[in-house]
Amino acid sequence: MKTGRNSLSVVQVNYAFDNSLSDPDALLARYTTLTGWSQAVLAAGARRSAVVQRFRRAARIVRNGIEYVFVNRAVASAAAALSPDVAHVNGLEFGARTWRLRRSLPASTAVVVQNHSDSGPMGYAPVARLIGAATRHAVDAFLFAADDHVGRWRRAGFIAPRQRTYQVMEASTAVTAIPRAEAESITGMHGNPAILWVGRLNANKDPLTILDAFERTVTTLPQATLTMVYDASDLLRDVQARVEGRIVLRERVHLAGAVAHERIPAYCSAADIFVLGSRHEGSGYALIEALACGATPAVTDIPSFRVLTAGGAVGVLWQPGDAAGCARALVALARRDLRAERPAVCQHFERHFSWDAIGQRALEIYEDVVQSRVEISERRGD
Numbered sequence: 477m478k479t480g481r482n483s484l485s486v487v488q489v490n491y492a493f494d495n496s497l498s499d500p501d502a503l504l505a506r507y508t509t510l511t512g513w514s515q516a517v518l519a520a521g522a523r524r525s526a527v528v529q530r531f532r533r534a535a536r537i538v539r540n541g542i543e544y545v546f547v548n549r550a551v552a553s554a555a556a557a558l559s560p561d562v563a564h565v566n567g568l569e570f571g572a573r574t575w576r577l578r579r580s581l582p583a584s585t586a587v588v589v590q591n592h593s594d595s596g597p598m599g600y601a602p603v604a605r606l607i608g609a610a611t612r613h614a615v616d617a618f619l620f621a622a623d624d625h626v627g628r629w630r631r632a633g634f635i636a637p638r639q640r641t642y643q644v645m646e647a648s649t650a651v652t653a654i655p656r657a658e659a660e661s662i663t664g665m666h667g668n669p670a671i672l673w674v675g676r677l678n679a680n681k682d683p684l685t686i687l688d689a690f691e692r693t694v695t696t697l698p699q700a701t702l703t704m705v706y707d708a709s710d711l712l713r714d715v716q717a718r719v720e721g722r723i724v725l726r727e728r729v730h731l732a733g734a735v736a737h738e739r740i741p742a743y744c745s746a747a748d749i750f751v752l753g754s755r756h757e758g759s760g761y762a763l764i765e766a767l768a769c770g771a772t773p774a775v776t777d778i779p780s781f782r783v784l785t786a787g788g789a790v791g792v793l794w795q796p797g798d799a800a801g802c803a804r805a806l807v808a809l810a811r812r813d814l815r816a817e818r819p820a821v822c823q824h825f826e827r828h829f830s831w832d833a834i835g836q837r838a839l840e841i842y843e844d845v846v847q848s849r850v851e852i853s854e855r856r857g858d
Contacts, residue, residue, distance in 0.1 A: 484842055485524040486517050487560040489551060489577060491570045493530045500535045500546050509647040510566075514542045516648070516835030522842075528555045552580040562842045565589045568618070568634055569604070571611035578614035584853070586845045590619040591629070592646055593758045594780060609633035617845045621646050621759040622779035640848070642841045645783065646759045648831040651741050653769040653822060656815075659745035667701030667728075669810045672747035672771060674740070674762040675754070676708035677715055682753035682797065684711065687718050687725060689751075689802030694724045696807050702751075705743055707734045744769035748814040749806060752776065755796045760784055767825040770818030774805040790824050 490510060497503045504511055510527060518525035518541055531546035538544070547554045555563055555577060563581055565574050568591050578587055612633075617640040620626050626641045635641065660666060671690070675681040683704065690702045704715070719725045735743065744750070750766035751774045759780050763773055767784065773791035775781045785791050792808055794801035827833060 484522050484561045484839065484846065485526075485559065486522050486562045486564060486842060487526045487528055487555050487558050488514055488564045488566065489555050490527065490529045490566050491551060491573050492566065495532060498532060500531065500537055500544065503529065503531065503546075504537070504539065504544065508650075511539075511542070512648060512650070512831055513834070513838070515540055516831040517838050517842075518542060518835075519832065520835035520839040522839060524558075524560075526558050526560070528558070552577040556580040556582070560585055561846055563587050564842075565615075567592060568608070568629065571604075571608045571614075571634070575611035575614040584849070586616045586842070586849045587614060588617045588619055588841070588845055589615050590646060591621070591625060591758070594622070594625045594756045594778075595758075605632055605634070612636055612639065616640065616849055617642060617841070619644050619646075619841065622783045624779035624782075625758075640845065642844075643783070644837045644841060645764075645829055645834055647761065647764070648829055648834050649761070649765045649768050650831070651744065651765045651768045653745045653818075654741050656745060659742040662739065662742040663703070663732075663746045664730075665701070665703050665743065665746035667748075668699040669697070669748035669806075669814060670746060671700060671702045671749045671751055671774075671806065672743055672766070673702065673704040673706070673751055674743065674766070675706060675752055677704075677706045677711040678708060679711070680755050682755060683715050684718060685753045685797055685799045685802065686751055687715065687729070688799035689806065690729070691722060691725055692799065692803035693806050693810075694728070697810050700806070700810065701728050701730065703730045703732055703743065703747070705732045705735050705740075709733075740765055741769055744771050747771040749774050749809050750791075751802070751806065752781075753796065753802065754778060754781070757781065764825070764829055767821055767829065770821045772809055772812075772814050772817060772821055774802065774809055784829065786824070786828075790821060 514525045514527055526543040528545045528551055530551050535546040545554050563585055568589055618635055619642050623643045629635050677683050719729050744766045750771040754776050756778060757780045763784055773785055776796045777793040792805040794805045
């Protein structure tokens, strides 16, 4: 028996629960990865794409061809009622619930689980690890943004040695570039090069290393500017003190703070270089948006960023915490004609990380997993 992608019925199962959300429409507006993935799968050719979402009350919405089923407790039975070929569970942390889901589904349904973090099982209690190991065989395959994220989950027992894993980026973006002059007018960003940071001001994103690196470039790049967009501000006082305490930073660094998401395309379109100092990331939403707008990345050499930059073929990678390495990356990029390279950066995004590309990749994975389940069933004589 050979399966085909246009015959597949897919249901996303989302156990994540936010009690602050009381309106289904508000949840869908916030969970753009959930809606984006479902629409991408349908656009790629799935026969059906649906979502079962844990929620405080029952509701049902059909939007853009996707059926969203909201349930309080009976998540597994709601998913089974849709008779999917593939049940796609978000999060490895729901092992017991995924096991119960498997028992509710038809035997022919494949179960895939998508990881959304690169921190792995660190910090998980021993009981959680035991549950993960005990329930892992309910899963046919696991999805990761980067293959390099898999190892620690295997070592912790959440994934068996021979269980299938696949690499696919966990999300994309609907952000698109706007004309450079318009972007500069909206943001006030100028510079040669104009460098952009978008991220939380915390230890993981490491803004102080970025400021150190930028200061090191001032002699070589006297017209460079750095604009920092951020919301969470754990290190805001440290960042402000560093900028205020250095005249070369005070004149060239703009702390923009939080901006409405609809203005992000303008910031990314006005930037020549996108810089980030993350020590770990599940994927890299801000980097994905920057690529979509054609900003060339100078980002850390971590698994998900290696995937997003094709191993540094797009932009330059540098080691986390290495201010000198970051400075070298910024100078190296500034010597290139980055405006001429913008179309190639956008094309890289479209080919590999747009919703269309992710939808196609997801359908390839689903088809492979379903076919494998069929073959195993036939060998067993089920």
